Amino acid sequence: MKSKGYSRRSFLKGAAATFALSSLGVHSAFAGGPKKKYRVALVGTGWYGKSDLFRLIQVAPVDVVALCDVDSNQLKKAADLVSKRLKTDKIPKLYKDYKKLLAENKLDILMIGTPDHWHPLICIDAIKAGCHVFVQKPISIDVMEGEAMLAAARKYNKVVQVGTQRRSTPYLKQAKEDIVEKGLLGKVSHAEICCYYHMRNRNNPDEKPVPDFLDYDMWVGPAPKRPYVGLPHRGWWRAFMEYSNGIVGDMCVHMLDAVRWNLGLGWPKKVTSWGGVYIQKDSQATTSDTQLALFEFDELNVVWTHRAWGQAADPKYPWSYKLYGDKGVLECNTMMYDFKPLDGGEPIHRDVFIDKVNYPEDLTEQDIELNCAQAMRVHMLDFLSAIENGGRPVADIEQGHISTASCILANLSMKLGGRPLVYDPETRAVVGDPEATQMLTRPYRAPYVHPHPEQV
Structure with a gap:
C-alpha cells in the first residue's frame, strides 16, 4: 500500500x-x-x-x-x-x-x-x-x-x-498585544518568574550493565561520562549538570524568554544567582533543588525562583511569569493569564484553548x-x-541563544558563589572576569571537538 x-x-x-x-x-x-x-x-x-x-x-x-x-x-x-x-x-x-x-x-x-x-x-x-x-x-x-x-x-x-x-501561544500573544503593548500595565519595572514543581529526580540507583539496545557511549557524546545506572531517558538525565542546565535551563529559560519577548528585551546587563542543594541531599542529582537568580535590565529586575520541594508561593501560578507595572499586574502560565488593573477597572482572565475537534x-x-x-x-x-x-x-536562534545563555550565566554565578556576571556578546567574554570567561566553554570529551563561532 x-x-x-x-x-x-x-x-x-x-x-x-x-x-x-x-x-x-x-x-x-x-x-x-x-x-x-x-x-x-x-x-x-x-x-x-x-x-x-x-x-x-x-x-x-x-x-x-x-x-x-x-x-x-x-x-x-x-x-x-x-x-x-x-x-x-x-x-x-x-x-x-x-x-x-x-x-x-x-x-x-x-x-x-x-x-x-x-x-x-x-x-x-x-x-x-x-x-x-x-x-x-x-x-x-x-x-x-x-x-x-x-x-x-x-x-x-x-x-x-x-x-x-x-x-506562539495564542492567548499569551493576545495578552502581549492587548495588554502589554497597549500600555495597560504602564511602566513595567519588575518581573517575577518561577517554578515550584517537584521535578528533580531523587533516586539513587546502582550501576548496571548497559543493555545491548543502547549505545550509551554515543548517548554521552561530548559530555562527561557518568556510570550507567539505567535508561537515561525522560526524568533522569535532566537531574545532572553533565547533560543539562538543571531546572534553570529547563524551566527558567521558558519564562525568562517570555518576559523578554513581551517587553522587547535583549541581553541582561548583569546576572547574579545563589542556590544549591539545600534539601534533597540524598539524591545522585547534581542540579540545584533551590535557586534564586536576578537578571538586571535597564530599570527592570527579573527575579527567578525555583524550589523542587515545599509549596508554591502562588499555587495558582506554580510555573509562571508575572509582569508588574505601575498601572497593573499581568500573571501568565501555560494554562491561563490574569490581568489586574490597579485603578479599580475590570480584571481580564483568559484560559488556554485545547482543540479537541480538529x-x-x-x-x-x-x-x-x-x-x-x-x-x-x-x-x-x-x-x-x-x-x-x-x-x-x-x-x-538568536533569541533562543540569549535566553539560554542568560540561564547558563545564572548557573555560573551560583557556582562562583553568587558573583555578578556581565556578559559582552561582542567580545564573547564576561567583563573583567577571566575565570568566568573560561567557564563559558565547557571541555568536551575526546574525540569530540567543541564548536567555535569563528570556525563553523
Whole structure:
C-alpha cells in the first residue's frame, strides 16, 4: 500500500492552523499555507522529540525520511508511531548515527529532540548539510556552543526555530498585544518568574550493565561520562549538570524568554544567582533543588525562583511569569493569564484553548502536553513561514541563544558563589572576569571537538 500523502483532512487542519497563525498577525504572507512537501528527519525520538514531529505533521505536508536514536528499542517504537500518524506502510529509515543520516539523505528540515548536551553539534552539522533546524530549548550547555550555533545559522542562511513556544501561544500573544503593548500595565519595572514543581529526580540507583539496545557511549557524546545506572531517558538525565542546565535551563529559560519577548528585551546587563542543594541531599542529582537568580535590565529586575520541594508561593501560578507595572499586574502560565488593573477597572482572565475537534489524535497521544499542542502547531507554522517567506521566526536562534545563555550565566554565578556576571556578546567574554570567561566553554570529551563561532 502506498502512502496516502497529504490528505484533504490534513490540508484542512493545516489551513485552520494557518488561519490561526495569520489571525495573530504573524507572517500574513503565509495565508496560503505551506507551498511544498517537506523532507524531514528527527534526531532524538523520545517524548518531546516525537511530540514536536507530530505537531509538524498536523500542519504541513511532510515526508518523514528518517529517524535517529541511540536506543534501538525507542527508535523502532517511534517509527511505528510515525507511520501510523502518517497513515502509511512506509517506515522511515532508521539510524543510530546522525552524521550518517545527514550524509545519506537530502533533507529540508532536521528536528532535534535529544538531551541538551547534544543540541549544538547536531544543529551545526545539520545547518552545514543544508537543513533548516527545529531545536528544543535550552539550545546549549555552555555559552560558546550557543554562539557557534548562531554563527552557523547566519553564515549558511538557515532558519533555526527554538522550542520556546510561549511566543506562539495564542492567548499569551493576545495578552502581549492587548495588554502589554497597549500600555495597560504602564511602566513595567519588575518581573517575577518561577517554578515550584517537584521535578528533580531523587533516586539513587546502582550501576548496571548497559543493555545491548543502547549505545550509551554515543548517548554521552561530548559530555562527561557518568556510570550507567539505567535508561537515561525522560526524568533522569535532566537531574545532572553533565547533560543539562538543571531546572534553570529547563524551566527558567521558558519564562525568562517570555518576559523578554513581551517587553522587547535583549541581553541582561548583569546576572547574579545563589542556590544549591539545600534539601534533597540524598539524591545522585547534581542540579540545584533551590535557586534564586536576578537578571538586571535597564530599570527592570527579573527575579527567578525555583524550589523542587515545599509549596508554591502562588499555587495558582506554580510555573509562571508575572509582569508588574505601575498601572497593573499581568500573571501568565501555560494554562491561563490574569490581568489586574490597579485603578479599580475590570480584571481580564483568559484560559488556554485545547482543540479537541480538529485534532482528536491529541486526545490519545501518550504523554502529550495538551495545553501546549495548539501553541506548538502555531510555532511550527511560523517556522515554515520563515523558511518560505524569509525573515526570522518568532523564536529565532538568536533569541533562543540569549535566553539560554542568560540561564547558563545564572548557573555560573551560583557556582562562583553568587558573583555578578556581565556578559559582552561582542567580545564573547564576561567583563573583567577571566575565570568566568573560561567557564563559558565547557571541555568536551575526546574525540569530540567543541564548536567555535569563528570556525563553523
